Amino acid sequence: MESFSQHYPPFKRFADRGHLHRELGLHLEFVHLAPDRSKLNGNVHHGVGAHVFSKGVRGGLRWGHGSLRDYSVAGSRGLPCLSDSDHRRSSLYRNEALNPAFEPTSVIFLIPAKPFLHVYLIIVITIKNCYDLVKMDTLKILEMIKNTEFPLRRQLLTVGLITRLLKEKGKKAPVIIGGCALSYYSREVYFTTDIDLAYAEREALDSVLKSVGFQKKGRYWVHEGLKMAIEAPVSKLAEEESPVEIIEIGEGLQCTIIGIEDLIIARLNACKHWKSEIDCEMVELLMHRYFNNLDWSYLEKKAAKPQNDVLSELQEFKRRVQS
Amino acid sequence: MKKRVKKYEERSPVEFLLLREKLGIKRYRKTAKRDEEKRKILLELGLRKIEEKEKDDFIPLGYRRRKVKITPAK
Numbered sequence: 001m002e003s004f005s006q007h008y009p010p011f012k013r014f015a016d017r018g019h020l021h022r023e024l025g026l027h028l029e030f031v032h033l034a035p036d037r038s039k040l041n042g043n044v045h046h047g048v049g050a051h052v053f054s055k056g057v058r059g060g061l062r063w064g065h066g067s068l069r070d071y072s073v074a075g076s077r078g079l080p081c082l083s084d085s086d087h088r089r090s091s092l093y094r095n096e097a098l099n100p101a102f103e104p105t106s107v108i109f110l111i112p113a114k115p116f117l118h119v120y121l122i123i124v125i126t127i128k129n130c131y132d133l134v135k136m137d138t139l140k141i142l143e144m145i146k147n148t149e150f151p152l153r154r155q156l157l158t159v160g161l162i163t164r165l166l167k168e169k170g171k172k173a174p175v176i177i178g179g180c181a182l183s184y185y186s187r188e189v190y191f192t193t194d195i196d197l198a199y200a201e202r203e204a205l206d207s208v209l210k211s212v213g214f215q216k217k218g219r220y221w222v223h224e225g226l227k228m229a230i231e232a233p234v235s236k237l238a239e240e241e242s243p244v245e246i247i248e249i250g251e252g253l254q255c256t257i258i259g260i261e262d263l264i265i266a267r268l269n270a271c272k273h274w275k276s277e278i279d280c281e282m283v284e285l286l287m288h289r290y291f292n293n294l295d296w297s298y299l300e301k302k303a304a305k306p307q308n309d310v311l312s313e314l315q316e317f318k319r320r321v322q323s
Numbered sequence: 324m325k326k327r328v329k330k331y332e333e334r335s336p337v338e339f340l341l342l343r344e345k346l347g348i349k350r351y352r353k354t355a356k357r358d359e360e361k362r363k364i365l366l367e368l369g370l371r372k373i374e375e376k377e378k379d380d381f382i383p384l385g386y387r388r389r390k391v392k393i394t395p396a397k
Contacts, residue, residue: 187376
């Protein structure tokens with residue numbers, strides 16, 4: 001943030017994202033200006049407005065600028081949402097897209113003190129929670145889930161939203177297991193209707209699910225509008241050191257998913273003990289695809305455990321894939 | 324006698340999931356072995372689909388970290 005104001009004086013025109021990227025090497029999200037303003041004023045704002053820079057999703061800076069109208073456009077795109085009066089109060093809406101992890105974020109306000117003379121007032125504030133717009137953002141994400149085409153991506157968005165709401169409460173992220181995890185690792189070759197989560201703190205999970213419109217029906221939590229079912233069959237992964245994978249799905253949302261090794265072990269179990277042919281086929285598919293990425297020592301150690309007892313099957317699959 | 328044609332209703336898979344649970348029907352596990360040749364073809368098709376999807380929609384970001392592209396419905 002310091003280097004930004006050092007290398008990019010506020011009176012310099014804010015040209016475009018590419019320009020900023022070239023000059024500063026920063027990942028930036030560009031807030032589109034309302035077209036008529038762009039035509040009239042180029043990219044320079046006259047009158048009361050502000051330029052906002054904050055830490056973005058992947059550690060880069062996220063920025064927004066303009067007046068009320070620009071911010072209403074920006075807000076509808078999930079970017080920083082401010083109004084003129086808020087600039088004057090030097091306050092900022094708590095916006096999840098702006099600050100997805102809800103960590104304190106430094107924001108630079110560049111407020112044109114004297115329009116046309118390029119005199120700016122620079123205010124650097126560390127914000128945490130100024131306004132609570134969680135509900136608004138949640139509704140926006142729920143709408144996005146509805147409008148998303150592929151089932152796996154709808155499921156990931158849903159888990160991403162739940163993860164974020166849990167993290168806001170200071171809780172850990174749930175881990176996607178079961179068919180949904182298989183659907184992810186098989187890149188949608190396999191499909192499942194429900195989402196299985198491993199999560200220990202049931203009360204927190206239940207309250208989050210309720211808050212986004214899920215209802216308990218039997219062992220499932222069902223969302224009528226999204227046509228989505230969630231189940232939390234286990235409280236945690238078998239071991240603390242179990243590897244996981246992180247999925248980023250935009251809008252500052254993240255999911256945690258069971259590691260490929262544990263998924264293979266689960267499917268090997270179904271293949272051996274339940275004689276489930278589809279699980280045998282999926283093990284073969286996953287082993288072909290991930291053969292060189294697998295942590296073989298972990299996999300073999302896990303397969304040899306008495307509760308699994310699938311080491312010989314694992315070795316058989318390994319031989320088949322190698323041949 | 325007038326032939327009655329039942330109107331097609333689009334049902335969500337979640338409804339069936341709940342119905343199955345209500346009726347006490349557990350997960351269906353296909354146990355019959357597939358023809359070896361068919362299995363091979365399906366495996367190749369699956370691997371090809373994975374490869375295609377990974378090109379555009381499942382972008383690696385680092386060790387055990389990926390970005391999944393979200394496509395809004397048309």
